[in-house]
Amino acid sequence: MPTVWAETALLPQGWARHVRIDINVAGRISNVQSGAPACGTQVPLLAPAPVNVHSHAFQRAMAGLTETRGPNPSDSFWTWRQLMFRFLDRLTPDHIENITAFVQMEMLEAGFATNVEFHYLHHQPGGAPYDNIAETSFRVAAAADRSGIGLCLLPVHYEFGGCDGRALTAGQVRFGNSRDRFLTLHDGATAAIAPLPQDANIGVAPHSLRAVGMEDLRTYASVVPNGPIHMHLAEQTAEVEEVASHWGGRPVEWALDNIGLSRRWCLIHCTQMTPAETIRLAHSGVVAGLCPITESNLGDGIFDGVHWLGQGGKFAIGSDSNIRISLAEELRTLDYSQRLRDGTRAALATPDHSNGRRMYDGMLQGGAQAAQRHTGRLETGYFADMLALDTMSEHLWGRHGDAILDAWIFASDDRLVRDVWSAGRHMVTEGKHSARPQIVAAYKQTLTALKDAI
Secondary structure, eight states: OOOOEEEEETTTTTTEEEEEEOTTTSBBEEESSSSSOOSSSEEEEEEEOOEEEEEEEGGGGGTTTSOOOOTTTTOHHHHHHHHHHHHHOOOOOHHHHHHHHHHHHHHHHHHHHHHHEEOOOSSSTTTTTOTTTTTTHHHHHHHHHOOOEEEEEEEEOOOOOTOOOOOTTTTTTTTOOOHHHHHHHHHHHHHTTTTTTOEEEEEEEETTTTTSHHHHHHHHHHSSSOOEEEEEEEEHHHHHHHEEEEEHSOOHHHHHHHHHHOTTEEEEEOOSHHHHHHHHHTTTTTTEEOOOOHHHHHTOOOHHHHHHHHHTOOOEEOBOOOOOOOOOHHHHHHHHHHHHHHTSTTTTOOOSSSSSHHHHHHHHHHHHHTTTOOSSSSSSSSOOOOOOOTSSSSTTTTTTTTHHHHHHHOOOGGGEEEEEEETTEEEETEEEETTHHEEEHHHHHHHHTTTOOO
């Protein structure tokens, strides 16, 4: 039975010294003891490792290829999306698996223990299903087997090109399924994760209000009665205008009044909300899935974290387009967006906890709820999702308690992440993933094959 001992650890009751953590064969914590003598694998500082709540893994391979301005003087999310459609039309199942394994490796090295994969690239170029309709879901699961990350797979239902029920465009046909065919695909995706360790789970993701029919959205929770439900919501002003025009209400307003939102739901982005919508949605029990780096890169807007947290709302953090995978930078970007919008400092801090600590605790709690994963606490019965930071670094030297998290998030980067465990699997040691050479080599081969895709 593996044992990890930390000089300092962040426990549910706060920071503790000389902490021993025993891990059972199921990857769960079986014992936590403070004031214990050194034993087992020894690390300087141990904290719970969070969930990465939103990812489109395949987009990692196009990172950095869309940063020039095209002929359109108002380059935006929508012009970026056309480039993304062109890129994905070249992807094969082998490419998808290799890119996903690389992304999951980078997530682990950044400190994330779990990948919630919002997976919508289902079919062949041209839109015909593979012989195994869940072929690409099997490839995501195969990547998780290679990387050792905890996987929450969310097959995406994507049926229409807009709120008026128009057909999918050529760039979208690889995503498309009727509800009945999607449910068949979902059964296949469930079979795909069956061979993985028992911490893997499956949910469902109606892509957005634009992509799924009104009546299907109203019945989603009953048609798929188990697992988390994730959906993009209120990301772009054009989306808000389209939903309001066709469905008679703004996206958040319509979802609150029609879907029966609950703790099962994680709503991604929510960067285009009114103050009244922010309050109502925070009180609904959903998790807001925030992706600050991608939201910045695509010009989505700024999530109102100050008022969301002030109303008791829960949030989690994801890397979305995976243009950059960095736990610390996601939190820093979230906080700095609030400062730039409001002209304040430390707006997310409380009298009891610093900015970094409040964001870190919130991310842990919200990620666990959004993934329906028993994680986020170094406590008996929880999965041993843990990260160790290098307190010998000059960036953490002399720091104690919450100041350690603040120094990591605001004054350094993920090079401070020394070790990472996912459900007890020790996948990162001295900052490097155990299968890094093989995963990187396969990723480079894929990039070579895709060099002219954009």
